[in-house]
Amino acid sequence: MAKSFRELKIWQLAHELMLGIYKLTENFPSSEKYNLTQQLRRAALSVPTNIAEAHGRFHYADSNNFLINARGSAQEVRSLLSACKDLQKIGLPEELFSQLDQKYEGLVKGINAFINANRKLANR
Secondary structure, X not given: OOOOHHHOHHHHHHHHHHHHHHHHHOOOOHHHHHHHHHHHHHHHHHXXXXXXXXXXXXXXXXXXXXXXXXXXXXXXXXHHHHHHHHOOOOOOOHXXXXXXXXXXXXXHHHHHHHHHHHHHHHOO
């Protein structure tokens, strides 16, 4: 078991992706400042935050609730990235969209594995 949430591979990936989303949204049109930019940043920030909070819980069921929230936020990011790609004014290149979408898909799989591991530990 990791001593710190910072040691968790899924937290490291989620944190790296969150930083990338913040960098990406710096170039969004100012008209999206209070729409897509904030929503995307909030969702991206929610993923590593919920993973960290899950690590801090002592009961597996509590931990999984936060991991489920992290998974939902990761899927929200994927949906928002699709919107960004499809909205012409945002200018999200297809290649960058594909890279981010694949990384978030991998992150969701990692979160699912963590949830399943917790379930097995809880059923001991």
